[in-house]
Amino acid sequence: MPCTEQEDLWFPDGNVVIRVGERLCRVYKGFLVEHSPVLADMFSFTQPGDAETVEGLPLMAFPDDPDDVMHWLKSMLLPGYFEVYPHEIGGPKLLAVLRLSHKYDVAYLRQRALRHLDADFPSDVDSWKPSSKERRRDACRSIELIIASYFCAKEIGSLWLLPGMLHNAHCSGCTRRLGKWKGSYLAWALPMSSRHGGWKYTPAALSASSRQKLLLPIVTSPSSVSENGLCCAGGLPTS
Numbered sequence: 001m002p003c004t005e006q007e008d009l010w011f012p013d014g015n016v017v018i019r020v021g022e023r024l025c026r027v028y029k030g031f032l033v034e035h036s037p038v039l040a041d042m043f044s045f046t047q048p049g050d051a052e053t054v055e056g057l058p059l060m061a062f063p064d065d066p067d068d069v070m071h072w073l074k075s076m077l078l079p080g081y082f083e084v085y086p087h088e089i090g091g092p093k094l095l096a097v098l099r100l101s102h103k104y105d106v107a108y109l110r111q112r113a114l115r116h117l118d119a120d121f122p123s124d125v126d127s128w129k130p131s132s133k134e135r136r137r138d139a140c141r142s143i144e145l146i147i148a149s150y151f152c153a154k155e156i157g158s159l160w161l162l163p164g165m166l167h168n169a170h171c172s173g174c175t176r177r178l179g180k181w182k183g184s185y186l187a188w189a190l191p192m193s194s195r196h197g198g199w200k201y202t203p204a205a206l207s208a209s210s211r212q213k214l215l216l217p218i219v220t221s222p223s224s225v226s227e228n229g230l231c232c233a234g235g236l237p238t239s
Helices: 029-035 037-044 066-077 091-103 107-120 143-156 159-171 190-197 208-218
Strands: 004-010 016-020 023-027 057-061
Touching (some): 029 066, 107 143
Parallel strands (some): 004 023, 016 057
Antiparallel strands (some): 016 023
8 A cells, every 4th residue: 555645744845754654754854853862863874775765855664653653743743733731632642642752752742741641640649639729630531541551651660650540540430330450450550569569469368558568669759658658549449
């Protein structure tokens, strides 16, 4: 199947073409190099003489998911596509931009995406209280999105977000809508805790205080720990 031009990312004076799935984007190499040290290194490599070109311009492709790459490129090149908080950003777009901005070291976009994710999964207890002056956005669009956010945060090293994600998964009602997760949703969180804290996942044998301690190895933000030293994720199952 021939590739087609991506209309909103095809700039007539662009000097590099990026293949994203079956779409072609003609963009500005200088702009990408300015914002990404990783891309600057990639573009510095000498291209072989038989390298593929499009309209005489070098052609490159990323090894990442095409939809993620498209979100990421539009966030960098199209004003208004990825606004700063408190503008609403869809979950798949947010995680795509966060993951690729971290991977390719686009610092300003990574920081912007983290601000959005931090608003959905705050690390301080007061932000989860109904009486909080700043009412948090409803992050529980789906249990799948919470899990995807959890693994993305682990991947990029933003571990202070994890307790809020666990709290959201339990308290928002996702565990009640999916009975198979009830009492065992921590299964997808425990591998890290097991490696660092020596805990094993045995729900029936764990007390509430022990389950709170499971979260301690992944807490890196001081605001995520209460005065008594326990993780402030809260809302853990009791049976």
